[in-house]
Amino acid sequence: MKLDRRGFFKIVGIGASAAVAGAPKTSHAWQSKAPPDPYGCLVDLTRCVGCRKCELACNEVNHLPEPAVRFDDLRVFDKARRPDEKAYTIVNRYHTGKRDDIDRMTPTFVKVQCMHCQDPACVSACIVGALTKKENGAVHYDVNKCIGCRYCMVACPFEIPAYEYLDPWTPKVQKCTFCYERISKAGGKPGCAATCPTEAITFGKRSTLLKMAHRRISENPAKYIDHVYGETEVGGTSWMYVSDVAFETVGFPAVPDKPMPKLSETVQHTFYTYLWSPAVLYAVLAGIMWRQSKKEKEA
Amino acid sequence: MHHETARPLNTPFWTPGVWVMLGFMLCGAGAVLARYIGGIGYVSNLTHARPWGIWIGIDVASGVALAAGGFTTAALAHIFGRHEYEPVVRPALLTAVLGYTFVVLGLMVDIGRTWAIWKPMIFWNFNSVLFEVGMCVMTYLTVLYIEFIPIAAERFGKTIPLLGRLNGLVGKIMGVFIVAGVVLSCMHQSSLGALLLVAPTKLHPLWYTPILPLLFLTSAFAVGYPMVIFETTIVTSSLRLDSEMKLLSRLSRFTVLLLGIYLALKIGDMIFRGTYAYLLDGTTQSNAFLVEVGLGVALPWILLWFPMVRTSRKSLFAVSTLIVFGVLLNRINVFLVGFSSPITHTRYFPAIGEILITAGLIASLMFIYRIVVTYLPVISAGKLEEVRP
Numbered sequence: 001m002k003l004d005r006r007g008f009f010k011i012v013g014i015g016a017s018a019a020v021a022g023a024p025k026t027s028h029a030w031q032s033k034a035p036p037d038p039y040g041c042l043v044d045l046t047r048c049v050g051c052r053k054c055e056l057a058c059n060e061v062n063h064l065p066e067p068a069v070r071f072d073d074l075r076v077f078d079k080a081r082r083p084d085e086k087a088y089t090i091v092n093r094y095h096t097g098k099r100d101d102i103d104r105m106t107p108t109f110v111k112v113q114c115m116h117c118q119d120p121a122c123v124s125a126c127i128v129g130a131l132t133k134k135e136n137g138a139v140h141y142d143v144n145k146c147i148g149c150r151y152c153m154v155a156c157p158f159e160i161p162a163y164e165y166l167d168p169w170t171p172k173v174q175k176c177t178f179c180y181e182r183i184s185k186a187g188g189k190p191g192c193a194a195t196c197p198t199e200a201i202t203f204g205k206r207s208t209l210l211k212m213a214h215r216r217i218s219e220n221p222a223k224y225i226d227h228v229y230g231e232t233e234v235g236g237t238s239w240m241y242v243s244d245v246a247f248e249t250v251g252f253p254a255v256p257d258k259p260m261p262k263l264s265e266t267v268q269h270t271f272y273t274y275l276w277s278p279a280v281l282y283a284v285l286a287g288i289m290w291r292q293s294k295k296e297k298e299a
Numbered sequence: 300m301h302h303e304t305a306r307p308l309n310t311p312f313w314t315p316g317v318w319v320m321l322g323f324m325l326c327g328a329g330a331v332l333a334r335y336i337g338g339i340g341y342v343s344n345l346t347h348a349r350p351w352g353i354w355i356g357i358d359v360a361s362g363v364a365l366a367a368g369g370f371t372t373a374a375l376a377h378i379f380g381r382h383e384y385e386p387v388v389r390p391a392l393l394t395a396v397l398g399y400t401f402v403v404l405g406l407m408v409d410i411g412r413t414w415a416i417w418k419p420m421i422f423w424n425f426n427s428v429l430f431e432v433g434m435c436v437m438t439y440l441t442v443l444y445i446e447f448i449p450i451a452a453e454r455f456g457k458t459i460p461l462l463g464r465l466n467g468l469v470g471k472i473m474g475v476f477i478v479a480g481v482v483l484s485c486m487h488q489s490s491l492g493a494l495l496l497v498a499p500t501k502l503h504p505l506w507y508t509p510i511l512p513l514l515f516l517t518s519a520f521a522v523g524y525p526m527v528i529f530e531t532t533i534v535t536s537s538l539r540l541d542s543e544m545k546l547l548s549r550l551s552r553f554t555v556l557l558l559g560i561y562l563a564l565k566i567g568d569m570i571f572r573g574t575y576a577y578l579l580d581g582t583t584q585s586n587a588f589l590v591e592v593g594l595g596v597a598l599p600w601i602l603l604w605f606p607m608v609r610t611s612r613k614s615l616f617a618v619s620t621l622i623v624f625g626v627l628l629n630r631i632n633v634f635l636v637g638f639s640s641p642i643t644h645t646r647y648f649p650a651i652g653e654i655l656i657t658a659g660l661i662a663s664l665m666f667i668y669r670i671v672v673t674y675l676p677v678i679s680a681g682k683l684e685e686v687r688p
Contacts, residue, residue, distance in 0.1 A: 082347065082348075082642075082643060084347060085347075121497050121498070123426075124426045124427065124497060125427055125428070125429065125497050126424055126427055127419050127424060127427050127429040127430045127433055128418050128419050128422035128423075128424060128430075129422050129423065129424035129427075130422070145418060145422045146411075146412065146415070147410050147411070147412050147415040147416060147418050147419070148410045148411020148412040148415070149409075149410050149411075149429065150350035150351065150410075150411070151427070151429050151494075153347060153348075153350035154350055154351055154494075154495075154497075154498060154501070154638075155497045155498055157498070157500050157501070157641075158642070159347065159348050159640055159641075159642045159643055161347070162347040163339075163345075163347060163350065163411065164338075164411075165338055165339050165340025165341075165343075165345060165346075166337065166338040166340045166341060167338050167411070168334065168335050168336055168337060168338040168339075168341075169335070169412070169413075169414070170411075170412060171338065171339070171411040171412065251642070253500065253641050253642050254500075255500055256499065256500070260497055260498070260499070261426065261497055263496050263497075263499075263509060264428055264493055264496035264497045265426050267493055267496065267509075267512060268425070268426065268428060268431065268490075268493070269425075272425075272431065278482050278483075278485075278486055281481075281482050281485060282478055282479070282482045285374070285378050285478045285481055285482065286474070286478050288378055288379065289377065289378045289380075289474055289477070289478060292378070292379065292380035293380070293474075295380075296380065
């Protein structure tokens with residue numbers, strides 16, 4: 001016994017009307033969940049001299065293991081490094097062809113750490129919500145919820161979260177914490193920002209830092225390029241950079257201005273708010289099944 | 300056509316093939332042991348920049364896609380009332396039960412904190428695509444086991460009274476579970492494709508598209524029946540059973556439509572986004588895409604139009620194999636070949652430990668399939684010597 005054409009379209013028609021009626025009326029335009037007034041850090045690449053004091057401070061305040069190469073050994077710059085599970089921040093050296101007054105090559109040093117995005121991909125991706133964006137700007141990791149799926153690492157456009165791959169049972173995701181505990185206290189600064197001897201890292205409210213960044217650029221337009229990296233990138237980040245060389249020449253990835261989670265969250269919430277689409281599909285299929293078995297009984 | 304009702308096969312179990320499977324299982328077990336002693340990093344080539352490898356790309360993503368025969372045959376025979384396809388429903392259901400069980404086992408090896416796998420049930424993140432996939436897979440696996448109860452009860456319902464009573468209980472409302480199984484499948488098959496929407500800078504433009512979830516769903520629809528044909532042909536030849544060709548070649552007609560829809564979406568999406576610009580640039584990614592779509596989708600779709608192909612056992616098997624290969628390669632392309640790390644450009648190739656675990660899981664699946672069809676009423680195809688004495 002086959003389902004005839006008319007019957008089929010009748011059921012699908014009922015389903016479609018139910019879909020229209022059931023679809024949430026407050027049609028869910030995606031909204032940013034960024035905190036309104038977070039802290040941030042502004043890194044001025046023109047001021048960084050590559051002393052690695054920030055790496056040392058980070059290592060000490062976070063009780064990280066001793067590094068393979070001592071913090072005062074500058075040979076470490078010969079190879080580009082990435083932050084990992086044993087070092088939440090690292091400084092890399094780039095030669096962009098820039099030269100000083102007496103024609104010596106001048107390197108550019110770039111500090112790398114978690115950018116603490118305003119709408120972080122990792123936070124959206126995390127299956128258990130172990131990663132959260134705090135009011136003070138920090139992207140915070142709660143190991144007690146983590147199952148180790150590493151979707152945060154897949155999602156991060158800056159390739160930041162690192163994993164303790166050699167721990168067989170209780171590995172953790174490791175990344176810069178923005179010294180969450182320290183900045184939660186009045187007057188507290190992240191370890192790196194507190195120690196920086198050249199004031200290349202400035203800690204403060206993100207809004208204040210943005211003004212400061214644009215003031216530095218406008219007061220010295222010949223020196224700086226007119227771009228604050230992190231102002232609009234991936235919808236904005238808590239860590240931001242100003243520079244005298246193009247960002248793409250010193251290891252910064254080209255990323256869209258659109259927050260990373262926007263598309264996937266829009267898709268998810270369009271179809272799964274109140275589970276309306278599974279419910280409609282269920283009703284249509286159950287309708288077809290019921291009609292079929294009724295016909296078979298009659299036959 | 301000689302159709303019996305499904306029955307235990309009771310064929311000799313310890314064939315050479317079974318010993319080979321056992322060998323793979325032992326090697327896999329060794330690698331699993333190493334993973335739980337030395338950590339994921341000890342047996343795999345996974346890195347900070349390439350956190351997902353073949354355990355996710357093959358064991359999970361491809362495993363889920365290739366288990367699609369379960370919900371597509373259930374929908375055809377039980378919801379759309381095409382009872383003539385009943386004989387393939389049980390083997391497809393068994394494949395799905397085992398497929399999803401091994402998806403979960405593969406996941407347990409892959410996640411760093413295996414013992415914490417229950418945590419998504421308590422800690423919910425509705426923004427996470429993976430949360431939706433996880434919940435659906437968990438629920439669907441439960442539904443699959445419920446759908447399997449009647450098969451187990453048919454054989455052991457009298458010897459195990461509890462099983463008999465359970466069967467009586469779920470038997471009355473089985474329709475509820477069958478529809479739920481189809482709905483849950485549509486949900487997570489599509490969401491698997493949505494997993495990478497959060498990483499636009501990492502997935503190659505040939506695959507990164509907002510309709511990725513739709514492509515995953517339609518390819519799951521398309522691969523369901525070819526997978527049934529592929530397996531049935533292997534099982535019936537290796538166990539010397541009737542080939543059930545009449546049923547399979549009829550089943551393949553649906554695939555002309557389903558695969559056609561997938562192909563049209565795939566090509567339409569490429570034209571709409573202008574990504575054909577990448578097609579001939581000679582990179583690994585472009586070539587992988589060409590092989591995937593040309594050899595794995597377009598060629599079998601064209602071949603399926605010929606009645607000669609659909610009615611010949613060998614060519615139908617070959618075409619189904621191509622389609623299965625095409626969808627498998629698609630999942631591998633999306634999760635591995637097309638995935639890059641734009642900052643460090645880290646490459647990934649599976650380590651021997653990863654390959655051994657994946658091979659071990661697949662061998663275990665086949666081993667259990669063999670045990671189940673031997674002792675439980677799953678397969679309906681007549682034995683060759685009975686059909687053609």
